[in-house]
Amino acid sequence: xxxxxxxxxxxxxxxxxxxxxxxxxxxxxxxxxxxxxxxxxxxxxxxxxxxxxxxxxxxxxxxxxxxxxxxxxxxxxxxxxxxxxxxxxxxxxxxxxxxxxxxxxxxxxxxxxxxxxxxxxxxxxxxxxxxxxxxxxxxxxxxxxxxxxxxxxxxxxxxxxxxxxxxxxxxxxxxxxxxxxxxxxxxxxxxxxxxxxxxxxxxxxxxxxxxxxxxxxxxxxxxxxxxxxxxxxxxxxxxxxxxxxxxxxxxxxxxxxxxxxxxxxxxxxxxxxxxxxxxxxxxxxxx
Numbered sequence: 113x114x115x116x117x118x119x120x121x122x123x124x125x126x127x128x129x130x131x132x133x134x135x136x137x138x139x140x141x142x143x144x145x146x147x148x149x150x151x152x153x154x155x156x157x158x159x160x161x162x163x164x165x166x167x168x169x170x171x172x173x174x175x176x177x178x179x180x181x182x183x184x185x186x187x188x189x190x191x192x193x194x195x196x197x198x199x200x201x202x203x204x205x206x207x208x209x210x211x212x213x214x215x216x217x218x219x220x221x222x223x224x225x226x227x228x229x230x231x232x233x234x235x236x237x238x239x240x241x242x243x244x245x246x247x248x249x250x251x252x253x254x255x256x257x258x259x260x261x262x263x264x265x266x267x268x269x270x271x272x273x274x275x276x277x278x279x280x281x282x283x284x285x286x287x288x289x290x291x292x293x294x295x296x297x298x299x300x301x302x303x304x305x306x307x308x309x310x311x312x313x314x315x316x317x318x319x320x321x322x323x324x325x326x327x328x329x330x331x332x333x334x335x336x337x338x339x340x341x342x343x344x345x346x347x348x349x350x351x352x353x354x355x356x357x358x359x360x361x362x363x364x365x366x367x368x369x370x371x372x373x374x375x376x377x378x379x380x381x382x383x384x385x386x387x388x389x390x391x392x393x394x395x396x397x398x399x
Contacts, residue, residue, distance in 0.1 A: 124332050127325060128160050154300075155329075157333050195248070198255045243272070246276075250291060312330075
């Protein structure tokens with residue numbers, strides 16, 4: 113298995129530089145900036161810009177006021193961006209690192225939860241009009257999946273968005289239909305990052321509103337990492353044969369059984385074109 117070529121590595125560096133410039137240029141346009149960060153994360157290339165993204169989200173989290181451009185709760189775009197902001201901030205690390213699963217709530221995040229109230233009617237229900245826009249509902253659904261105990265409005269948002277998305281799904285066209293179906297099956301924050309990136313790339317390249325710079329970077333980076341993982345997997349496979357003979361008899365039985373499971377998983381994932389996650393399982397065996 114050959115290493116990624118020099119030309120590919122050079123092209124990735126050029127694309128990273130151009131995307132970095134886009135991020136800098138979007139710093140005074142919060143809505144466009146959040147959409148760009150969201151795309152980078154979904155496509156699996158946000159790790160290249162980790163420091164920039166962290167700085168920008170931190171700055172937003174400390175703002176006392178953010179202009180959501182919401183005139184009333186019937187604004188689909190307003191719901192879209194509020195839900196997107198909330199999810200990006202919460203998944204970025206507003207959890208204490210002590211392991212107590214508590215939430216470190218800034219005044220900004222608390223205000224965001226309150227902003228969701230603008231989208232409810234006099235009876236306290238989410239406005240029926242909002243149930244007609246799948247794009248905004250999808251962002252609301254993703255945000256509500258990061259709720260914690262006591263956030264009743266997000267619990268209501270989950271029920272409202274899921275119910276309407278499931279009803280709309282048979283009538284949606286591509287690529288939105290694929291996005292909704294996948295999100296309902298696999299919550300965004302629970303998916304394996306590389307598998308999610310592969311799915312997102314295939315959907316994103318059919319989106320007429322795609323950013324071609326991001327798409328090219330994502331495709332090249334994904335293939336580069338896959339090549340590297342396949343090389344590592346080949347090295348680990350050579351290790352397997354030698355390792356078995358050095359184990360006690362009783363451990364050989366367990367090891368070979370585990371190896372059979374991993375090989376079966378590898379075969380299934382290869383059929384789907386996604387064998388790279390097996391690397392992690394084999395690394396665990398090696399340890």
